Every structure is written in structure tokens, then in C-alpha cells.
Amino acid sequence: MKNKKIHGNVRDAALSILYAVENKQAYSNLLLNTTMDSYGISAKNKGLLTEITYGTLQHQMTLDYYLEPYIKGKLDPWVRTLLRLSLYQIVYLDRIPFHAVINEAVEIAKRRGHGGIASVVNGILRSVQRSGVRSFNEIADPIEKISIETSHPAWMIKRWSEQFGLQKTREMALENNKAPLQTVRVNTVQATPEQVIEMLESEGLTAEPSKIIPECLVVTGGQPVRTQTFEKGFITIQDESSMLPAYALQVEPGMTVLDMCAAPGGKTTHIAEKLEGHGAVLAMDLHAHKVKLIEETAKRLGHQTIETTVGDGRESSERFGEEKFDRILVDAPCSGLGVIKRKPDIKYTKTPDDFGRLQTIQLALLDEAVKLLKPGGILVYSTCTVDTEENRGTAEKFMNTHPQMEQIPAELPAAFKSKGKGFVQVFPQDFGSDGFFIASFRKTDGQVAES
Numbered sequence: 001m002k003n004k005k006i007h008g009n010v011r012d013a014a015l016s017i018l019y020a021v022e023n024k025q026a027y028s029n030l031l032l033n034t035t036m037d038s039y040g041i042s043a044k045n046k047g048l049l050t051e052i053t054y055g056t057l058q059h060q061m062t063l064d065y066y067l068e069p070y071i072k073g074k075l076d077p078w079v080r081t082l083l084r085l086s087l088y089q090i091v092y093l094d095r096i097p098f099h100a101v102i103n104e105a106v107e108i109a110k111r112r113g114h115g116g117i118a119s120v121v122n123g124i125l126r127s128v129q130r131s132g133v134r135s136f137n138e139i140a141d142p143i144e145k146i147s148i149e150t151s152h153p154a155w156m157i158k159r160w161s162e163q164f165g166l167q168k169t170r171e172m173a174l175e176n177n178k179a180p181l182q183t184v185r186v187n188t189v190q191a192t193p194e195q196v197i198e199m200l201e202s203e204g205l206t207a208e209p210s211k212i213i214p215e216c217l218v219v220t221g222g223q224p225v226r227t228q229t230f231e232k233g234f235i236t237i238q239d240e241s242s243m244l245p246a247y248a249l250q251v252e253p254g255m256t257v258l259d260m261c262a263a264p265g266g267k268t269t270h271i272a273e274k275l276e277g278h279g280a281v282l283a284m285d286l287h288a289h290k291v292k293l294i295e296e297t298a299k300r301l302g303h304q305t306i307e308t309t310v311g312d313g314r315e316s317s318e319r320f321g322e323e324k325f326d327r328i329l330v331d332a333p334c335s336g337l338g339v340i341k342r343k344p345d346i347k348y349t350k351t352p353d354d355f356g357r358l359q360t361i362q363l364a365l366l367d368e369a370v371k372l373l374k375p376g377g378i379l380v381y382s383t384c385t386v387d388t389e390e391n392r393g394t395a396e397k398f399m400n401t402h403p404q405m406e407q408i409p410a411e412l413p414a415a416f417k418s419k420g421k422g423f424v425q426v427f428p429q430d431f432g433s434d435g436f437f438i439a440s441f442r443k444t445d446g447q448v449a450e451s
């Protein structure tokens with residue numbers, strides 16, 4: 001692909017991002033912002049660029065399935081990417097006329113390649129226009145069918161269907177292709193949800209209370225991160241599911257809390273809000289550049305109870321001494337299969353080898369947390385994945401090797417009552433929030449009561 005970018009052009013910008021993602025140069029969410037700036041994408045076109053980029057990534061395997069009958073011979077990878085993003089607009093966006101999509105694609109093909117490539121692109125897209133796209137009913141194998149229909153790798157669909165059954169797997173995979181809700185957490189130390197609704201509405205956005213988390217608002221009609229309400233520290237951008245750990249911890253003012261895997265600080269700052277200015281939360285993360293993000297957010301929100309440290313949670317009891325904390329959160333590194341809606345790249349970058357490796361880290365972090373926790377203290381283990389091995393699997397292995405840790409019901413807002421009293425697995429299709437897992441434990445003296 002020639003390095004001849006078309007300044008201000010949404011489709012050419014989408015092509016650059018998708019091509020870089022495919023070559024594993026960066027994640028789409030990070031590239032999107034830098035590309036918007038380097039291409040000078042106008043404010044009114046930013047939404048369209050986001051939609052085409054994420055949509056094409058979300059439906060990549062489906063788009064390839066549709067294109068396959070029309071492709072004769074070998075294509076350069078960037079030409080395939082251009083065809084995917086063009087077909088995405090034709091199949092999934094009904095407001096863009098066919099001829100406009102084809103003209104844009106041909107222009108980009110000419111400029112980034114040559115006349116010959118432009119004519120191939122033109123031919124393929126015109127054939128699709130004439131003959132349409134094929135049905136999924138041509139696929140006999142049920143795993144393969146869901147995989148192609150929802151654009152998730154077959155190994156992932158197979159794994160989930162073994163864990164949750166075919167129907168739940170299909171529901172989850174379809175949900176993953178929807179646009180995520182835009183939600184914010186109100187900084188309850190500074191304002192009430194009602195006051196923040198007024199602030200956001202005075203800035204031209206629409207906000208309404210979340211149906212599942214009391215201090216959460218669902219925002220539409222603009223980007224909350226670009227508001228004064230955000231700038232002045234009244235809100236944090238956070239998914240509803242990510243607001244659960246601060247509840248499960250049962251934090252009370254005056255307590256000492258350790259957030260062992262804290263960056264970028266979404267849960268640390270929520271814990272600080274539950275402390276109401278009394279007590280302390282120590283936010284630790286392995287990476288110094290990420291700890292800076294926690295510090296910036298804590299400053300913006302005005303939380304004085306947050307301290308930060310760079311370090312490896314697996315070695316932290318040597319640093320802090322044993323039995324120091326009333327509450328510990330291990331929001332562990334995980335496969336992230338609950339946040340595919342926000343980060344579609346995850347579907348194509350994870351491999352089956354990741355799960356065992358992650359579980360080893362998760363267990364090591366939990367093992368250290370037990371030493372740091374005061375007797376009677378609460379430990380919460382959470383992940384943003386739906387994978388059973390990393391969730392229930394890790395939690396059960398942990399319990400089996402730590403008799404002093406008793407499982408306790410996760411104390412969550414009322415909407416989660418149906419999730420029961422044990423380990424809580426939230427699926428993306430349950431409430432439209434991220435897939436998430438929570439397990440709560442209390443440290444006892446380890447003695448089994450005699451009957």
C-alpha cells in the first residue's frame with residue numbers, strides 16, 4: 001500500500017487504522033484518536049470513522065465470508081481490508097448509498113495502489129451489488145455457523161459452547177457486536193446523580209440513571225469526556241459492571257484498602273468515593289506509566305485518600321508486611337473476553353494458550369493478597385472476562401488451597417439479586433454492560449468449627 005494518505009478522508013483513515021491493527025502495530029481504540037488528529041477528521045465525521053472502524057473489525061469474519069465467492073486470485077492484504085470496510089458500509093449502514101461506497105473505494109484503490117487494483121475493487125463490489133451476499137444456512141456445522149455469523153474465532157465459540165451451551169454462546173456473541181452503552185460514574189463526594197444530570201444536560205448531552213447501579217448515568221448525545229462536568233471532576237467514565245467490585249468490598253469510611261492491580265484507576269477512585277474522605281486506598285500496579293494515569297484521575301476527582309505505588313502484587317507482602325489491610329481488591333489481569341464490545345481486536349488476538357498462563361498469575365496475586373489481609377477482612381477477586389477457567393476455575397483453586405478464606409455472598413446492588421449468592425458471572429447480554437466476574441472471600445482463623 002502506497003503511503004499516500006488522503007487528508008480528511010474517513011474511509012482512507014479507517015483503512016490506515018484497520019491495516020495497522022491487522023499487522024499488530026497497535027490496538028484500534030488507541031489508534032482511533034491519533035488517526036483522527038493526524039488525518040484532520042472533522043468533528044462531524046468522527047462518529048462515522050469510529051463506526052466504520054469498529055464495525056468492520058466486529059464483523060471481519062462475516063465480511064470475509066460474504067466476499068469469498070467474488071474474489072478470484074490473490075489480493076494484497078490492504079485491498080482485502082478496503083473491500084471489508086466498503087462492504088461493511090453496504091451491509092450494515094443503510095444511510096450510505098451503494099454507488100458512493102464504490103466510488104470512494106475505487107478512488108482509494110487508485111491512490112494507494114494503481115488503476116489495475118481499482119478495477120478489481122470496482123469489479124468485486126459491483127458483483128456484490130448485483131448478486132447480494134450469501135446466507136449462513138450454507139454452513140452445516142453449528143459452531144462454524146455461529147463463528148461466521150458473529151465473527152468470533154471458531155475455537156472461542158467452541159470453548160464457550162462447552163462452558164455455557166450453544167444458545168447462550170450465540171446470544172453473547174451477537175451482543176458483542178452491538179455498540180456499548182456510554183456510562184459515567186458520579187463522584188458522589190462532590191455531587192448527586194440528579195445534580196450531574198443537570199450539569200451534563202446544560203452542556204447539551206442527555207443523561208439518565210442507570211437501571212442497575214445507583215451512582216451510574218447512561219449518557220447519549222455527546223462525549224462526556226469532553227465536558228466541563230468531566231474536567232471538573234464530577235464524573236468518571238466507567239462501565240456499569242466495573243462498578244461492582246467497590247460494592248462487593250463493603251468499604252466503610254476509615255478503612256485501609258489495597259487495590260492490587262489498580263491502573264488506570266477506575267475502581268480505586270470508586271473505592272475512594274466509598275471512603276468519603278476517611279481512611280486510605282493504596283493503588284498498586286506493575287507499570288509506572290499506568291500508575292501516572294491513576295494519579296492524574298485521583299487529582300482530577302479531588303480524592304485525597306488515594307496513595308499510589310509501582311510494584312508487583314505477587315511480591316507485595318514483603319514490602320508492606322502481613323495483615324495490613326481491611327479490604328483487598330484483586331482486579332486481575334485477564335483475557336478480557338467480557339469487553340469485546342469495546343475492544344473488538346480482542347477476538348482475534350487471544351489464543352487458547354492465554355488462559356492457563358493468566359490463571360497462574362491470578363493465583364499468585366490472590367495468594368499474596370491473603371497474607372496482606374487482616375483477619376476478618378474481605379478479599380474480592382474480579383475479572384472482565386467470561387471464561388470459566390479464569391473465573392470459577394481460579395476462584396475454586398484458590399479456595400481449595402486457602403482453608404482460612406471462606407467464600408461469602410457478593411454484596412451487590414438489587415438488580416443483581418437474580419445472580420444468586422455465590423460467584424457472580426455477569427454476561428454481556430444480561431444488562432448490556434461488560435462481561436464481568438466477582439468472587440468475595442472473608443479471612444477467618446482457618447479453624448473448622450467442631451459439630
Ligand SMILES: C[S@@+](CC[C@H](N)C(=O)[O-])C[C@H]1O[C@@H](n2cnc3c(N)ncnc32)[C@H](O)[C@@H]1O
Nearest residue numbers: 261262263264265266267285286312313331333
Ligand atoms: C484489569 S486491569 C485493572 C483495571 C483497574 N482495576 C481499573 O479498574 O481501572 C489489570 C491491571 O493489572 C496490572 N498488573 C498485571 N500484573 C500485575 C502484577 N503482577 N502486579 C500488579 N499489577 C499487575 C496491569 O498493568 C493492569 O493495569
